[in-house]
Amino acid sequence: MRKSVSWLLLAVTCLLVGIAGPAALGAEPIKIGLHAPLTGFAAADGLSVKQSVELAVKQVNEAGGINGRPIQLVVYDDRADAKEAVAVAYKLIEQDKVVAVVGGSYSAPMRAVAPIYQQAGIPMVAGFAVHPDITRAGDFVFRCGMLGPIEGAAAGEVAGNILKAKTACLMTMDNDFGRALAEGFRKRAGELGVKILWESLYPLGEQDFTPYITRLKQLGPDVVFASGYYNEAAQFCKQAKELGLKAQILGEEGFDSPKFIEIAGKASEGVIIVTNLNRDDTRPVARAFIEDYRKLYKMEPDMVGASNFDALLVIADALRRAGSTDPKAIRDAIATTANLNGATGVIRSFNKLGESMKPIQVQVVKEGRFRYFAEVSDPAIITPPEK
Amino acid sequence: MFWQQLANGVTMGGIYALITLGLTMVYGVLRILHISHAGVFALGAYAGVVALSLSGNLVVITLIAMAVCGLVGMLMQRWVYRPLMGSSRIVPLIASIGMFILMEDLFRLAAGPYVLPLPAEVPFGLDQITTSFVTGNQLIVLSGAVGLLILTWLVINHTRLGLAWKATEQDFETAASCGINVDQAVAMNFLLGSAIAGAAGVLVGFYYNSVSPTMGSVPAYKAMAIAVLGGLGNVWGTVVASVLLGVTEAFLVTSPVGLLLPRDSIAFVALILVLLFRPYGLFGRR
Numbered sequence: 001m002r003k004s005v006s007w008l009l010l011a012v013t014c015l016l017v018g019i020a021g022p023a024a025l026g027a028e029p030i031k032i033g034l035h036a037p038l039t040g041f042a043a044a045d046g047l048s049v050k051q052s053v054e055l056a057v058k059q060v061n062e063a064g065g066i067n068g069r070p071i072q073l074v075v076y077d078d079r080a081d082a083k084e085a086v087a088v089a090y091k092l093i094e095q096d097k098v099v100a101v102v103g104g105s106y107s108a109p110m111r112a113v114a115p116i117y118q119q120a121g122i123p124m125v126a127g128f129a130v131h132p133d134i135t136r137a138g139d140f141v142f143r144c145g146m147l148g149p150i151e152g153a154a155a156g157e158v159a160g161n162i163l164k165a166k167t168a169c170l171m172t173m174d175n176d177f178g179r180a181l182a183e184g185f186r187k188r189a190g191e192l193g194v195k196i197l198w199e200s201l202y203p204l205g206e207q208d209f210t211p212y213i214t215r216l217k218q219l220g221p222d223v224v225f226a227s228g229y230y231n232e233a234a235q236f237c238k239q240a241k242e243l244g245l246k247a248q249i250l251g252e253e254g255f256d257s258p259k260f261i262e263i264a265g266k267a268s269e270g271v272i273i274v275t276n277l278n279r280d281d282t283r284p285v286a287r288a289f290i291e292d293y294r295k296l297y298k299m300e301p302d303m304v305g306a307s308n309f310d311a312l313l314v315i316a317d318a319l320r321r322a323g324s325t326d327p328k329a330i331r332d333a334i335a336t337t338a339n340l341n342g343a344t345g346v347i348r349s350f351n352k353l354g355e356s357m358k359p360i361q362v363q364v365v366k367e368g369r370f371r372y373f374a375e376v377s378d379p380a381i382i383t384p385p386e387k
Numbered sequence: 388m389f390w391q392q393l394a395n396g397v398t399m400g401g402i403y404a405l406i407t408l409g410l411t412m413v414y415g416v417l418r419i420l421h422i423s424h425a426g427v428f429a430l431g432a433y434a435g436v437v438a439l440s441l442s443g444n445l446v447v448i449t450l451i452a453m454a455v456c457g458l459v460g461m462l463m464q465r466w467v468y469r470p471l472m473g474s475s476r477i478v479p480l481i482a483s484i485g486m487f488i489l490m491e492d493l494f495r496l497a498a499g500p501y502v503l504p505l506p507a508e509v510p511f512g513l514d515q516i517t518t519s520f521v522t523g524n525q526l527i528v529l530s531g532a533v534g535l536l537i538l539t540w541l542v543i544n545h546t547r548l549g550l551a552w553k554a555t556e557q558d559f560e561t562a563a564s565c566g567i568n569v570d571q572a573v574a575m576n577f578l579l580g581s582a583i584a585g586a587a588g589v590l591v592g593f594y595y596n597s598v599s600p601t602m603g604s605v606p607a608y609k610a611m612a613i614a615v616l617g618g619l620g621n622v623w624g625t626v627v628a629s630v631l632l633g634v635t636e637a638f639l640v641t642s643p644v645g646l647l648l649p650r651d652s653i654a655f656v657a658l659i660l661v662l663l664f665r666p667y668g669l670f671g672r673r
Contacts, residue, residue: 039492041601043500174649200641203649205605207595210395210525215641218388231502235595242522243391262504263597 027065029072030325032057032315033092033101034308035109037080041205042106044259045229045304049104049127050075051297052289052305056312059288066319071312074098078109085109089116098122099325100315104308107131107176114141123331125315127308128253128276131176132385135354140331142354144314144347145276145307146253147384148177152184154274154360154376155225155250159185160192162362162374163248163272165222170199171212171236173254178227181252185225188381197221206232209239216240221247229254234263241267248272258300261368268365272373276344277306278361280372285313289343303344310342355384390520392637398525400633401532402594404626405587407610407617408539409460409580415620416556416576418476419468422483425603425610426490427463427581431456431588432598433494436503445507445593449531452589453582460581461574469570487607494600502599505592524594531590535583536626543622548575556620605651612654616661618671628669632657 034053037046054073061070074096078085085105092098093116101117103110103126110129114137117124123140130148135141159165168189172182178201186196197219200212206228213236216224224247226236233255240249241264251273261268279290289309293301317340318333319325335354340347345358359377363370376382406428413421434452442448467486471479513530514523543549551572554562563569592598613632617624632654640650648656661669 039495039500043495043600044502047500201646202640203651206650207597208395208399210398211392211637211640214388214391214395217391231597231599234597238596242517242524244517259502263502263595265504265506265596 027069029070030066030319031072031074031096031098032312033096033098034073034075035078035085035088035101035103035105035113036075037105037109038075038077040079040081042080044257046077046080046105048257048302048305049308052293052301052309053102053104053312055289055292055296056309056316059292060312060316066316067323071316071319078105080106080109082108082112085113086116089113093117093120093122099327100124100319100330102308102311102315103127103129103134104311105129107134110134111137114138117141121331122327123315123318123334125311125334127311128304130180132180139335139354140327142314142334142350142356144311144342144344144356146360147355148180149184149187150382150384151252151274151360152181152186152225153188153381154184154362155181155252156185156188156190156192156194157376157378157381158272158274158362158374159189159223159225159250160194163223163250165194165248167195167197167221168223168225169197169216169219169221169247171209171216171224171226171228172199172201173227173229173232174201174203177254181227182225189225194223202228202232204229204232207235209236210243212236213240213243213245216247217243217245223248223250225250227252227254230257230260231263234260234268237264237271238267250274253303256303256363256370258302261365261370268368270365272362272364273370274376275303275361275363275370277301277303277363278345278372278375279363279370281343281345283341283346285341286343306343310344310347313342314340314347351384352386353384357382357384393634394521394525396634396637397630398521398528398633399636400630401529402587402591403609403613403629403633405532405535405583405590406606407613407625407629408536408622409582409584410610411614411617411620411622411625412539412552412576412580414614415622416552416573417468419479420483420611421580422480422607422611423463423486423490424580424584425607426487427456427460428584428588428591428606429494429598429600429603430459430490431585432505432592432602433498433503433588434585435505435507435589435592436498436598439505439507443508445509445527445589448507449586449589452585454585456585456588457578457582460577460584463581464574464577487603491600491603498600500600502597504596505589505598506596507589507593528590528594531586535586539579539583539622542579548572552576609651609654612658616654616658616669618668621668621670624668624670 036049076088078088101124107129118138118140125142128145172178253275255273256275322329322333347356362374364373410424431452434455435448438448438451516523617628
C-alpha cells in the first residue's frame with residue numbers, strides 16, 4: 001500500500017515538473033518569497049494575490065525563465081497580521097534564503113517587515129500596501145501600488161473636475177487606508193472648491209450603514225467619497241440604493257473586486273472608483289494577465305492581484321538585467337527600472353524613496369462589469385513624494 | 388429622518404435579539420457561555436447558501452437552515468458539553484471557544500475565503516415595498532425576528548417543555564428526581580436555541596446578501612455583551628436590551644459622540660456601566 005502511494009507521489013511530481021516548463025528543467029531555481037494573507041479577515045485578498053503571483057511566475061517560466069533559470073515561489077500566510085508577518089520574514093530570509101520578496105499583504109504587516117528586509121539586504125516590492133512608512137524603511141524597499149493620499153487626491157480630482165460636484169460627503173473607513181485616502185481627497189477637493197458637508201468614520205467590518213445613509217440623505221451632497229474593502233463597499237452601495245440616496249458614489253481601489261459587484265448587485269451600477277487596474281486596457285501585458293487569469297482560475301481578476309503580479313514582474317525584470325542573483329545587484333536593478341509594462345500600467349521608474357509613478361485609473365460599473373471611465377495622469381497629482 | 392433612523396435601529400435590534408436569544412436560553416438552563424453559538428449562526432447562513440440550490444424561496448431556506456443548525460446544536464451538546472458537565476465552568480467555555488475557531492476555519496476550507504451572496508426570493512414581493520422610512524428588506528428581517536420571538540415565548544410559557552426548562556434551570560437534581568427528563572430538556576433547549584441562530588444566520592446573510600467565514604466574529608462578543616446586559620438567562624431582558632442597543636447605535640453613530648466612540652464599543656460601555664451598578668443585568672434577578 002505504502003509503496004503504491006510513493007509511486008503515485010513520484011508520478012505526480014514528474015507531472016508537475018513537466019508542467020513547470022522544459023526551459024526550467026534542470027537549472028537551479030531562483031527563490032522569491034511572497035507574503036499573502038491566506039487566512040483570517042483578508043483571506044479573499046490573499047487568495048487573489050497568491051493566484052496572480054503564481055500566474056506571473058508561470059508566464060515568466062514558460063517564456064524561458066530568467067536567463068535559463070526558473071523562478072520558484074515560496075509562499076507563506078501572514079494572516080494580514082504584523083506579528084505573523086515578522087515570523088514569515090525571518091523564515092524567508094534564514095530558512096528559504098530567498099533573493100527577493102513580493103510584499104503581497106496589507107499596510108500593517110508590510111510596515112513591520114520592511115525594516116527587517118532592509119537590514120537583511122533583501123529587496124522587497126510591496127504590491128498594494130498604501131502606508132507611506134513602508135518605503136521609508138530604506139533603499140531596499142519599493143512599492144508598485146499607489147500611496148493612499150495620492151489615490152485620494154485623484155478621487156478629489158474626479159469629483160471636482162470630471163463630475164463637477166459642488167458638495168461632497170466622506171464615508172471614511174477608520175484605519176490607515178481610509179484615513180490616508182480621505183486626507184488626499186480633502187486636499188484636492190478643497191483646491192477645486194468642492195465643499196465638504198460632513199465626514200463620518202466607520203470601523204472595518206461594519207455591515208449596517210443605514211444610520212449613516214439616513215444622515216447623508218438629509219444633507220444631500222452631489223458626491224459621496226466612500227472608502228472600504230469590497231464587503232463594506234458593497235453594503236454601503238446596496239443600502240444606499242435601498243434607502244434612496246441620490247448622490248453619486250465615488251469609491252477607491254478597495255471596491256475593485258468582482259465580489260463587490262456580486263454582493264451589491266444592481267446597486268453597484270454607475271458606481272465610479274479610482275483604482276490601479278483598467279479592465280479595458282489594450283496593452284498585451286494587461287490583456288494577458290486579465291485573460292489568463294479568467295481562463296486559469298475561472299474568476300475575474302482584481303486590483304489586489306494585478307498590483308502583486310506587477311511586483312513579481314518588477315523583480316523578474318531586475319533579475320534579468322542584473323544577470324545575477326545577488327540581492328544587492330537585484331536592488332540596484334530594481335532602482336533603475338525604466339518603462340516596465342505591467343498589468344496595472346507602465347511603471348516609468350522608481351523614485352529615490354522607492355515609489356513608482358503611473359497614471360491612476362478611473363473605472364465605472366456598467367452592466368455588471370468594471371469599465372474604463374477616465375484616467376488621472378496630471379503629474380501634479382500623481383507624483384509621489386521623494387522623502 | 389427620525390422615523391427612518393428609528394426603523395434602522397429597531398431592525399438592528401431585531402437582528403441582535405435573534406443572534407443572542409439562543410445564547411441566553413442555553414445559559415439559562417446549563418450555565419455555559421456558549422461562544423460557538425456564533426459559529427452556529429454562521430453555519431445557518433452557509434446552510435442557507437447550500438439550500439439555495441434546492442429552493443429559491445427565503446422561507447424554505449430558513450426552515451432548512453433551522454433544521455441543520457438545530458441538529459448541529461444538539462450534537463454539540465451531546466458530544467462536547469455533556470462529557471464536560473462535571474468539570475469546572477472554565478472547561479466548557481474553553482471548549483466552546485475552540486469549537487468556534489474550528490468552525491470558522493472549516494467554513495473557510497469548505498466554501499473558500501470569499502464572501503458568498505445569498506440572493507433568496509422573497510414571497511409576496513415584500514422586498515419591493517419601499518416607504519419613506521422603512522425598506523422592504525428591513526420589513527422582512529423584522530417580521531422574521533418578531534415571528535421567532537413569539538414562537539420562543541409560546542414554547543417557554545405555554546408548553547411542558549418550557550416548564551421542564553424552568554425546573555432544570557432552578558435545580559438540576561431536584562428536577563430529575565421529580566421525573567423530568569433533564570437530558571431531553573437540555574437537548575431540546577440546544578435544538579431550539581441553535582435553530583433560531585440558524586434562522587438569524589439566513590436572515591442576516593439575506594439582508595446583507597453576504598455570507599463569509601468570519602461573519603460570526605463580531606456577533607460572538609457582541610451577543611455576549613447583550614446577553615449580560617439583558618440579565619443572563621432572561622429572554623425578555625435580551626430582547627429589550629437588543630432593541631435598546633440597536634436604536635442607541637443608530638442615533639449615536641452619526642452624532643458627534645459617534646466620532647469619539649466607535650459603534651461596536653457602545654455595547655461594552657453599556658455593559659461596564661451595568662456591571663458596575665446592576666451586576667445581574669438590566670432585567671436580571673439578583
